[in-house]
Amino acid sequence: MAQAKTALIIGAGAIGSFYGALLYKAGWQVSVVARSHASIVQQEGYKFESPLGDISWQPHKVYRDASEAVNTFDYVLLCTKVLPQLDRVKLLAPWVGPNTVIALIQNGIDIEAPIANAFPNNPLLSCIAFIAVTRVAPSKVVHKAFGHLKIGGYPINYQQAAEPFAEALIAGGIKADIADDIVAERWLKCVWNTPFNPASVLANGADTLQMLDAPGGEAFIRALMAEVVAVAKAEGHALPEAVIDKNIESTRAMPAYRNSMAIDYLNGRDTETAAILGNVVAIAQRHRLATPRLEAMWALLQIRQEPAQV
């Protein structure tokens, strides 16, 4: 039997500890960096409620910070939010050795390039999580539904790095597949996220049906989606024509839903507006493409960040 693979989770919140649980269940040796809750996690591990059954697990090692860093991991999973003030390269650097595969399980558009540029010799896997999971205490996670992970190499496919990772997750109990074009998959996800998430924040936490049912609401969301589709196309990722109708229909078919960015906003936590909206606007501007509604939302969100002068 081959030696168990080793993995480190950086940003072991709800998402990170969930995928860590699956790798653990598949027999990997999984460690975490847990800056704020290291002692609790060390003592208690991660307790889960999950439709997958008992996937509670104990990390092999719990690191507090980079002063304890070792760089011999087969895989390092970066599962933090993508925030302008968070230097992801700096977070990764101490833990990435010459043979380490880097896997990003993160939201947003255009989030791979800085990491690929900083670690050009390491295989880079860009992953999109479709999951409903919440950490309710430092070592307690509630996994409500789903878990599907789309995995794709960036900028090339890195098949040898992707396959064992996908296999372990599948062995752990979820759907995981390897996408030929993970950036196209990110655009597809952004057709929903880029309109709904920031609009909900600007509307002080409105849920999906509030947004669609307000006078002019659905037309506004559709117009935002059309702007995202146009930017994706300019980037060489032509999305299926029916994508907007399908997104609206599936949203209307679900119960009213308040998205995670809105929940972060209402709880005073940092939001990934730059990764999900700002980067889309920046790409549109590179292509000299008009995205007035996306730009309006981005400007309003940046105005909110500006310090008051009165």
Added chain:
Amino acid sequence: MAQAKTALIIGAGAIGSFYGALLYKAGWQVSVVARSHASIVQQEGYKFESPLGDISWQPHKVYRDASEAVNTFDYVLLCTKVLPQLDRVKLLAPWVGPNTVIALIQNGIDIEAPIANAFPNNPLLSCIAFIAVTRVAPSKVVHKAFGHLKIGGYPINYQQAAEPFAEALIAGGIKADIADDIVAERWLKCVWNTPFNPASVLANGADTLQMLDAPGGEAFIRALMAEVVAVAKAEGHALPEAVIDKNIESTRAMPAYRNSMAIDYLNGRDTETAAILGNVVAIAQRHRLATPRLEAMWALLQIRQEPAQV
């Protein structure tokens, strides 16, 4: 000496009681409708702090509601906010007789037609107030600066109604002038208000310099202003070419300023977004004119009003 003219103020808040004070000072017999604070106003009148000196005054009569209505006033001044849920025709009707001049001292675009249609035989004066005034208690008003009133007949000039009104206000101590095209004057004011007021609400009360200094902020405000100018032009009111530059420059020359709509919003009071933004969007749609940024703000504000479903 001609008999003193009679006037009634409906909506005798800061603005209404201020212009009432000037008419009173000019010798008019001025009454008010004061639904919530009738007893206090009856006893104390309106006390003012003002650079114009002591303009405190006692209304001739203080009416509580329409059950006491008489319709023999020479002038009825409607000084309420313009809100979709407030039926202005119904507010006016009991007090308007066959010879009554109606004067609207109100904000917004396209606010005259419903009144002109309901009272086709009464002269209608549409007035724009340039003033900084705040009611600090039911019968106590602080007038900080300005007071200039632009007065214009709608849909025709109604010179005979406008002139005595302007003369009385000038006698009362402020600048008042008669505009040939009051609707054009409203558009000119909306070049500032329609972008800045709703943007500040959506940015949770941002002041002018926060808005202009945020990344992309000034470009956003300028683009909003350009949309307003385009709608005004489609309505036949071509505004001076330099109007956007002038508005930005004068705003930057002032100290940081939080506008009254933002203050209303932060204090949980109704805001005039429909009159100042919604009506502009509606006019643009009649002209099939694209105003994507104004529409985005209007949609977001309407989403905020939609009841939550979670």
